[in-house]
Amino acid sequence: MKSKYNFLLIDDSEFDLFVYSSIIKKNHLAESLHMFRSAKEALIYLREEKDSLPPTVVLLDLQMSGMNGFEFMEHFSLLPDPLKKKIRLFMLSSTIDQSDIDRVDADPYILELLSKPLEIPPLLKAIEKHGRDML
Amino acid sequence: MENQQKIHVLYLDDEAHNLNSFRAYFRRKYDIITTLSPAEAEEILEKQDIHIILADQRMPGITGVEFFEKIRQLYPDPMRILITGYTDINAAIDAINKGEVFRFIGKPWDHDHVENTIGQAYEIYRTRADLRLRNLELQKAYEELDKFVYSASHDLRAPLMSVLGLVNLALMDEDVASQNQYLELIRLSVKKLDTFIINIIDYYKNARGTVKVEEIHFGPLIEEIRGTIAYLPEYQRLNVETRIGQTAPFRSDLMKLRLLFNNLITNALKFQDRGKDLSYLRIFIDIDAQQARIRFEDNGIGIEPENLDKIFSMFYTVGAQNSGSGIGLYIVNEAVKKLGGSINVSSIPGEGSIFELVIPTVNHEVHEV
Numbered sequence: 001m002k003s004k005y006n007f008l009l010i011d012d013s014e015f016d017l018f019v020y021s022s023i024i025k026k027n028h029l030a031e032s033l034h035m036f037r038s039a040k041e042a043l044i045y046l047r048e049e050k051d052s053l054p055p056t057v058v059l060l061d062l063q064m065s066g067m068n069g070f071e072f073m074e075h076f077s078l079l080p081d082p083l084k085k086k087i088r089l090f091m092l093s094s095t096i097d098q099s100d101i102d103r104v105d106a107d108p109y110i111l112e113l114l115s116k117p118l119e120i121p122p123l124l125k126a127i128e129k130h131g132r133d134m135l
Numbered sequence: 136m137e138n139q140q141k142i143h144v145l146y147l148d149d150e151a152h153n154l155n156s157f158r159a160y161f162r163r164k165y166d167i168i169t170t171l172s173p174a175e176a177e178e179i180l181e182k183q184d185i186h187i188i189l190a191d192q193r194m195p196g197i198t199g200v201e202f203f204e205k206i207r208q209l210y211p212d213p214m215r216i217l218i219t220g221y222t223d224i225n226a227a228i229d230a231i232n233k234g235e236v237f238r239f240i241g242k243p244w245d246h247d248h249v250e251n252t253i254g255q256a257y258e259i260y261r262t263r264a265d266l267r268l269r270n271l272e273l274q275k276a277y278e279e280l281d282k283f284v285y286s287a288s289h290d291l292r293a294p295l296m297s298v299l300g301l302v303n304l305a306l307m308d309e310d311v312a313s314q315n316q317y318l319e320l321i322r323l324s325v326k327k328l329d330t331f332i333i334n335i336i337d338y339y340k341n342a343r344g345t346v347k348v349e350e351i352h353f354g355p356l357i358e359e360i361r362g363t364i365a366y367l368p369e370y371q372r373l374n375v376e377t378r379i380g381q382t383a384p385f386r387s388d389l390m391k392l393r394l395l396f397n398n399l400i401t402n403a404l405k406f407q408d409r410g411k412d413l414s415y416l417r418i419f420i421d422i423d424a425q426q427a428r429i430r431f432e433d434n435g436i437g438i439e440p441e442n443l444d445k446i447f448s449m450f451y452t453v454g455a456q457n458s459g460s461g462i463g464l465y466i467v468n469e470a471v472k473k474l475g476g477s478i479n480v481s482s483i484p485g486e487g488s489i490f491e492l493v494i495p496t497v498n499h500e501v502h503e504v
Contacts, residue, residue, distance in 0.1 A: 013293075015320060019300040026307050063289045094296040096288050116293070117300030 004031040005127065006056045010042045010072070011035075011092070012064035020059065020092070020118045027120050039064055039072035046079060046087075055086045057127060059118070060110075062093035062100060069093065073107055088130050090114050090123075141166045142257045143184060147176045147202065148191040148218065157189075160246055165253070173202050180206060185213045186260050187253055189240075192219035192226065200230040207235065212263070214256035216240060283335075286462075294328040334462045337394055341470050346388045348497045353379050353420050353427075356389070360397050369404050374415045383424040386497045391470040398463040399431050399490055406435040408485070424496070426476075431490040438482040446480065 007030050011017050017035045024030050032054070036042035039060075046053065062069035069091055076089070091104050094116040104113040111130045114122055144165045148154050154169035161167060168183070170176050173194065179185065188206075190199035197205075203215045217239040219227045227239035237259070238252050298321050305317040357377050364370050403416035411434055419430040438446060447468040471478045476494035 013297065015297055015324065016300065018320070019297065019304055022304050023300070023307070026304070063293070094289065094292045096292070097285055116296040117303060119303065 003029070005029060006031050006054045007033045008042065008045075008056050008058045009033070009035045010039055010058065010064075010069075011061035012037055012066070013061070016061070016116070023118055023120065029120070029124075039067035039069070039075075043072065043075050046076075046083065050080070050083055053083065053086055056088070058087055058089040059092045059114070060089060062091055062095055070103060070107075073109060076109060084109065088127065090126055092116055092118055142186050142253065144168070144187045144189065144253065145170070145176060145179055145183075145185045145213070146189040147171075147173060147194075147199075148189075149194040150191070153191065153218075157249075161250075164250070173197050176202070177206060180210045180213070185210075187216060187256050188213045189216045189218055192217055192223045192239075198226070200226060200235055203230070203235050212260070214260050216252060216256060218242060218244065290331050291328065294324045294331075297324045331462075334466065338462060338466050338469070341391060341394055341466060341473065346473065346497075347390065348386050349389055351385045351387050351389060351392060351427075353377075353381075353385075353422075356393060356396060357400075357418065360393065360400055363397075364401065364404060367404065369407060372414055373404055373407060374413055375400070375403075375418070376415065377418045377420075379420045379422070381420075381422040383422060383496070385422045385427050387427075387474060387494060388497075391474055392494070395467050395470045395492075398467045402463060403431065403433040403435060406433075406488075408434060408436045408487075422496075426493055426495045429492040429494065431492075432487065433489075434487040437484040437486055437488055438480070439484050440482075443480060443482065447478075 007021075007024055009017055009020055011020070014037060017037065021030075021033055021035060024033060034045065036045065042058075060069050060072060067075075076084070088111060089109055090112050091110050092114045093100070095101070095113075101113060104110050112126045114126060142165045144161070144167050146154055146157055146167065146169045148169070149171055151171060154171070158167050158169055168179055168185075170179065173196070176188075176190075180188075188203075190202050192199040194202075199217045199219065203217070207215075215236045217227050217230060217236045219239050220242045224239075224241070227236070230236045231239065237256050240249055240252055301317050301321050301324070305314055308314060308317070354377070357375075361375060400416065400418075403414075407414040415432075415434055417430075417432040419428075419432070421428040446464050448465060468478060471492060471494070474494050476492055479491045480488060481491075482488035
């Protein structure tokens, strides 16, 4: 049974990136781990990697300065299908705003909203539910 | 203000002597424009701010009621009063019932009746205008409240969730050195949250507070603010220069000015360009009998042109580096407005920003609600 994943974390808070990457590493879940402090940089990375990108779990923050999580999703939806198929994307946010939650539900590419702070059991459960075998 | 303003009356009648006698009698009381032609009346409505329209019912080509029907869509605000002889009273009553006109004045009219009717019409006109204004203000307040609640759910919760994440992480770690690192990060997060809360309180003090006028001494004010941030590590590499030229005493609201200086100085601190050997903030203040011109010049990271017009809106933040809560410049802008001044910003990304403020001096006590 495979239990390590390739992670891509997008959060404008260096602080949160540090915390979540540490938690993931401490639980020995990471095959690889990439972090981006802006959604724009993450998009550039995804476009560049395209074919060489391994199956990846993306944890995307919502409230970011510059391009926020939903704006990122608009660009994400335009990425080529084979690339998107390799990605399991979860939104990681402290939001409790109903319109945010509705928007997450309506987005075909956001599999689930995980609440901050990141905890391992819900993360694993979410990965399991949304096609662990494909990662 | 509005009460002192003369009532603007437009009178349309095909008989010149009616217009003339109206004008002769009421010219001191109202601002009167008269016309014989319905087409010209429409032109006047387009160009001028009219409060009350009087129109004669019997005109060649168009009746008064028809004229009102025609202009109502485009100019719903002015109050419409019909002038009519006895034979047309039924048409007038019908028009009132349909809401086409406010009242009718029977011919021949007596002055007191006309004056009363116009007075009542204007009363309603003003009440409606006030109501529209209040509605706009309310709408703005609601929008801000929405933004506030949304932002509160983020800016108040996010640092807390960060702390919680760190606590979870610390619980997994036995190592004392790492524990101390986590504690330091928790401290930073708590500070950030505290700053946000203080900002929110400042904002509401500024928004609801009264204006208290006193003589302002800019030198000591800036020193005081520098004292409160001197402990910050970023402060050590920021060189603050102040130049003040003053030819007359300056009077204004100290609390709002403190808020303003505090935010602008803190911004220069936060948005330093680390690529430059030394960061500077130059504050130039020129005070004369009318106003203070204040200029903040820094060599920080600057602001992208497309963001310049957004920086004063609530909860807007620029750049991932050391992002703020997005309320600082909003507070500055609101404070400047309350002080009756203006603020301008110009910036070149990578070179720095210049904030220029003009704040009028207050020569009398102001009591504002």
